[in-house]
Structure formats: C-alpha cells, structure tokens
Amino acid sequence: MSQLKPVAAPPFVPSLVPPASEEDLLQNLLGEASKLLAAHPEFTSPRSWVDLWNLFLHRNQSLDLDDFGYDEAAAKVWHPLFDFLYRVWWRVTLSGVENVPNEGRALLVINHSGVLPWDGAMVKHGISHEHPARRRARMLALDMFTTLPFLQPWLRQMGEVRACPENGERLLLRDELVAVFPEGVKGVGKYFRDRYRVARFGRGGFVRLALRTRSPIIPISVVGAEEIHPIIFRPDFLGRPLGFPYFPITPTFPLLGAAGLIPAPTKWWIDIGKPIDPGLDPDFAERPMIVNEVTDVVRSTIQQMIDSRLARRGNLFTGE
Template sequence: MPVEPVVDDIPAVEAAAGLDFAGLERVVRELFGEEGERRVAEWLAFLRRRLSGVYEVDEFGYDSDLTDQVLLPLLRPMAEKWFRVEVRGVENIPDTGGALIVANHSGTMPLDGLVTQLIVADHAHRPLRTLAADLVFQTPFVGELARKGGATLASNDDAERLLGRGDLVGVWPEGFKGIGKPFSERYKLQRFGRGGFVSAAMRTGVPIVPCSIVGAEEIYPLVGNIASLARLLGVPYIPITPFFPLLGPLGLIPLPSKWLIEFGEPIRTDDFADGAPDDPMLVFNVTDQVRETIQQTLYALLMQRRSVFF
C-alpha cells in the first residue's frame, strides 16, 4: 500500500498552519457537550492526518479516510432524510471475503450507485468498491473524486483483482442504457452486457449478491433527450425532465421519492467446474439468472410500496 509521506512533528505542522486544535476542542466541549466534542475530535483527527500526510491511498486511488470522513457523510442526509431509504436483506452481504453486488441502474443521474455504496458502508460495515464507466474517469474532477471514493474502471481485470483480494465490489451492468432509459420504461431492466461481471465472479469463486433498488427511477423522470447536443459533447444523452432545463439549476434537485433497497440471497460461483468462466453459454445463463432475480424482486417491491413519495 503506498502511503503518503509522514510528518512526525504534528504539533509543529499545526503551529505552522496557525491552528489551535486544543483550544478549539475546549470551546466545542463547552458549547456542544460530549457528542459535539466527539464529532469535532474526529474531524480534528482527520485534519491532522491530512496536514501531516498520515493517510493511505491504495493502488486504485481509493482514499478510505477521505471517503469515510467527508464523502459518505455528505451523502448520508440525502439518503436518510430525502430518499428515506429502507434496507432489506443486508444479512445476505458476506461479513468477510470477496463478493460481487449486482444492481439495477436508473434515475438519469447515477445517484443509486452512490446511495448503495453508503448503505453497504453503514449497514454491512464494509467499503463497496464500485465499477464505473470510462466517461466517469474522462470527466475533469469527477474522475479523480470517483477514484478517491473507491471507484475503478469497469473492466474484468480490475474486478478480478479487487474480488481476488477479498473486497466487496459493486456493478450496475445496465450502464447508461439503464440510467438513460425513458420514464415510460421504468423498472424494465435493460440488457446486462456480455456477462463480464459473472465471469469475474467465477474466476475468483466469490458469491454474486443481487441488489434491487426501487425509488431511483422517479428522482429525475426522463421524458426526452437532446440527442444532437449529446453527440456534440460526446455524452450518452442530455436529459429533459419535467423540471430540467425548464427550471435551470433548480431542475437538478432530485425528487424526494421513497427508496427500497433489497439484497437477495447470494448466488454461489465456487461450485462450477474448471473452465466455467470461458463457457459463454454458462456465463449467459448465470447472467440471465441474476437479471431475472433482480427483475422479479423489483416487481415484488413495487407491489409493496404504498406510494412513490411515501
């Protein structure tokens, strides 16, 4: 693991930066009590680590310290208060070892991937390493932030390396076909590609955990696409929703739909014969099994949901 340079004299770093951490801690304790003190102490510890360079970044660019202390906390209010995410089947996520979480993709913007990452961290207490499209890493700032948050290129090589070393990996096989489909086709799964994620799971012998997400389809109802502008900019689509671009930046606020996320029973891949990952028919059959499991679960969750927003 490559580690950033360590500065031994942390008080000297604080002094050089003009920071009085001890004094700030005393003020916080007096104003906000023990809970406020604990939270600020965590932030101060985080700032000390950033100033002194005592934090790790792995070979894929993942910065667990930044993710846990900054990125996920920024997502938490949206998931808990705005989308009011209800989680089921978290016991199907293995406590240890590698596993591949496969989910449906929807919502015009890929917020479902970010929310799933948060849910796994909060409920399974494990980081979820996500597989993202090339476009993410070609976008300035977004690509660097995505790598720091645990994303890597959606390739078999990267997936197998992560799974092989015991990580939880998340993949959304519908890709842009899923998040960019019209609202009229909501909750109808698109094609799952060539099944590369299944062969990666087979080669490493890890279970596949189907994940069904209800609620993301309604956050930005896609009613149109400015195709000519999308081609000009080199992006899959420029969405038209009931509120964007009509309301400008306000149209980028997602609608507060009620979310249900269910993790299904794991599908084992360690009992296949040698050479199974190279058998296209077997890979196709397992891919279809995963897809059909997610599709049927989506239908069941939609029947159980009382309302789109409640």
C-alpha cells in the same frame, strides 16, 4: 581681553544617513509580526507561500492512498451529504443486509437508474452503515464517469474504479466487495416509460468475473431511484457534441438549469437478495451460452425482487 581661540574646523564627513538594518525596517513596518518572521525565516520565501496555498488545496486529502487511489480522508468529507440523502432525502429502507458476507469476496449486482449514479452511492452507504462488519463496497464505475473532468479525481478519492475486468478481478482476488451495474448506460439513462424494466445485462462480463474469481453473486434491487429524474426525451444530437453518452430532458432539466439536477425526494427501498453461487468451474467463463444463462438467472432474480417490491409499494413519496 581674552582672545577667542580659533576653533578647529571639524573634519569633512559626507552627510550620509546611516542605513537602517533590515530588522529595524521590519520592526517598524510589521511590529510584532516581525518577531514571528525572525523566528521562521522560511516564510519570507515565495515558495513557502506556494506551499501554504498547495496545502490549503490539499486540506481534505491525505498522502496515504491505497493502490487504486482511494483516499479515506477525502471520502470522509462527503459522508454528511450521503448520510443526509440516505436518511432524510430518500428515507432508504434497506433489507437483507445479512446476505452480505462478513468477510471474503462477493460481487454485488445492482439495477441501474436515475440519470446520475445516486443509486450506487446509496447502496454503498447503506451497506457500510447497516452491515455489522461495516463493509465498504467498491463500485465499478462506467467510463463516462471516470473520464469526465472533476468526476475522475473525485471518484478515485471515493474509492471507485473504472469498470473493466482487470480492475474487478484485482479487487475480488483481494477479497473485497465489488458492486457492478451490468445494465450500464442503458439502465441509468432509460426512458421514464421503461422504468423498472431491467435492461439487457451487457455481455455477461460480470458473470465471467464471478466465475473466474469464484465469487458469489449478490443480487440487489433498488426501487425508488427510477423516478428521481424521469427522462421524457433523450436527444442524442445534444449529448454527443458535449461528450456525454446522453443528454436527458426531464420535467425540471434543463428547464430549471442547475436546480433541475436536484433529484426528486422519492421513497427508496434497497433489497439485498440471497447470494447466487453458480458453483461452476472457472473454465465455464469461456463458454458464452453458460455465461448467458447465469446472466439471465441473475437478471430475472433482480426483476422479480423489483416486481415484488413494486407490488407492495404505495405512494411514490411516502411509500404507504
């Protein structure tokens, strides 16, 4: 009989599960995606997800701004909207674009109307599209627009600047086209019954600007924009607490809510007049009576341009 040989007891080993390496765990959980993460370890950091989110928010913006903050890439995004409004919604007819110089400074003076400053946007769009030099005018926007949330960064990206003499002078000295609305709030928020009556032109600040920088003044009239939001009533007690300079009551707003902000599709005419060159020395900017006189000449020129266009205008929506 053969004796069974005693078997040596195996040495004691604690029964630990060997730890899976991190790669194996990722491989099991993510499959192919794990290879991508292995190749790009930076994406496992939470900060890089923040980066991706921030980049998403910046998808339409560039870092290459001019010194006023104009962002060409961001402005381009809105181009289709303005093109639609210009060609389809308001069917703008632009005349006298040859009066805008191919280069060099000029001050565009425009009558203001229509509650929201669509008129400025259309003048700018028209000049940049129909002028052979594709000149891009820069608007001097009212404080009420440049300090409002959301509007402030948006206007800055579009290349508009706050209306103040320092900004206008800086732009004109750099030989840019600068557009102003001397009527200001009085123009943009005027009652429907006052339509096409050009309001007082501020205190002649734009004339002082033109004299100091020796810029020609180009009068521009916009016809058709007065009817897009006819203001029937303008209760200040509603506007003040909201921080708006006025609270317009129109046939559609606030009755239809946000839909009431859709402007009426009237037919528009933008007429660009001959440049007015006061031909005065910059010292005349300090003589209020002379400044006033030049202001009056520009105002009456624009009023005449409006009147002659109104006389030829037929139907409000078709223009015939």
